[in-house]
Amino acid sequence: GAVVSQHPSRVICKSGTSVKIECRSLDFQATTMFWYRQFPKQSLMLMATSNEGSKATYEQGVEKDKFLINHASLTLSTLTVTSAHPEDSSFYICSAPTGGIAFFGQGTRLTVV
Amino acid sequence: AQSVTQLGSHVSVSEGALVLLRCNYSSSVPPYLFWYVQYPNQGLQLLLKYTSAATLVKGINGFEAEFKKSETSFHLTKPSAHMSDAAEYFCAVSARAGNTPLVFGKGTRLSVIA
Numbered sequence: 001g002a003v004v005s006q007h008p009s010r011v012i013c014k015s016g017t018s019v020k021i022e023c024r025s026l027d028f029q030a031t032t033m034f035w036y037r038q039f040p041k042q043s044l045m046l047m048a049t050s051n052e053g054s055k056a057t058y059e060q061g062v063e064k065d066k067f068l069i070n071h072a073s074l075t076l077s078t079l080t081v082t083s084a085h086p087e088d089s090s091f092y093i094c095s096a097p098t099g100g101i102a103f104f105g106q107g108t109r110l111t112v113v
Numbered sequence: 114a115q116s117v118t119q120l121g122s123h124v125s126v127s128e129g130a131l132v133l134l135r136c137n138y139s140s141s142v143p144p145y146l147f148w149y150v151q152y153p154n155q156g157l158q159l160l161l162k163y164t165s166a167a168t169l170v171k172g173i174n175g176f177e178a179e180f181k182k183s184e185t186s187f188h189l190t191k192p193s194a195h196m197s198d199a200a201e202y203f204c205a206v207s208a209r210a211g212n213t214p215l216v217f218g219k220g221t222r223l224s225v226i227a
Contacts, residue, residue: 031212104156105156106156
């Protein structure tokens with residue numbers, strides 16, 4: 001199947017700093033990518049839809065100024081958590097669809113200390 | 114609007130026993146349904162999908178699921194559990210296959226006892 005690569009897999013940062021997470025579709029082009037957040041022992045919640053060449057669409061309750069999304073190419077979307085705080089600690093997962101199937105990255109465990 | 118309900122947050126079976134993970138959906142349009150598996154600290158891997166073709170869908174690792182419109186269900190089964198099946202399983206629905214996000218159930222953690 002298609003491959004979606006997400007980097008980094010783990011990151012620890014200090015409160016107040018920013019963290020960038022990359023999501024790449026390695027063997028296909030993705031005009032749309034999705035970013036999800038997963039709290040411990042809970043399901044995945046859609047945060048935003050990343051659209052190549054245009055602004056991302058955010059779900060209700062997600063702060064667009066805190067979670068900056070850039071989809072500058074057909075194979076790369078980035079999520080930047082700005083001025084991170086401990087409550088932003090979570091597991092972030094991206095996905096990109098192709099052929100009617102959503103393929104997921106490996107996820108990023110963000111810990112803000 | 115779409116939603117998914119997974120009955121049982123934790124299911125425990127003996128090795129070699131039948132695995133049954135339940136999923137019920139709600140959708141205002143014909144649904145596309147998926148089962149994904151997640152191992153600790155990893156992304157999601159697609160097990161199988163239903164996209165309005167055959168109602169009995171076979172997936173990887175011996176899993177299969179049956180779409181029952183009358184029951185709005187899409188339960189996941191495997192005849193004989195293996196230790197390596199221990200993981201978190203998510204049922205998901207979307208309005209169509211393609212560039213639409215998935216709505217996930219809360220997940221079911223499967224434990225396999227030797």
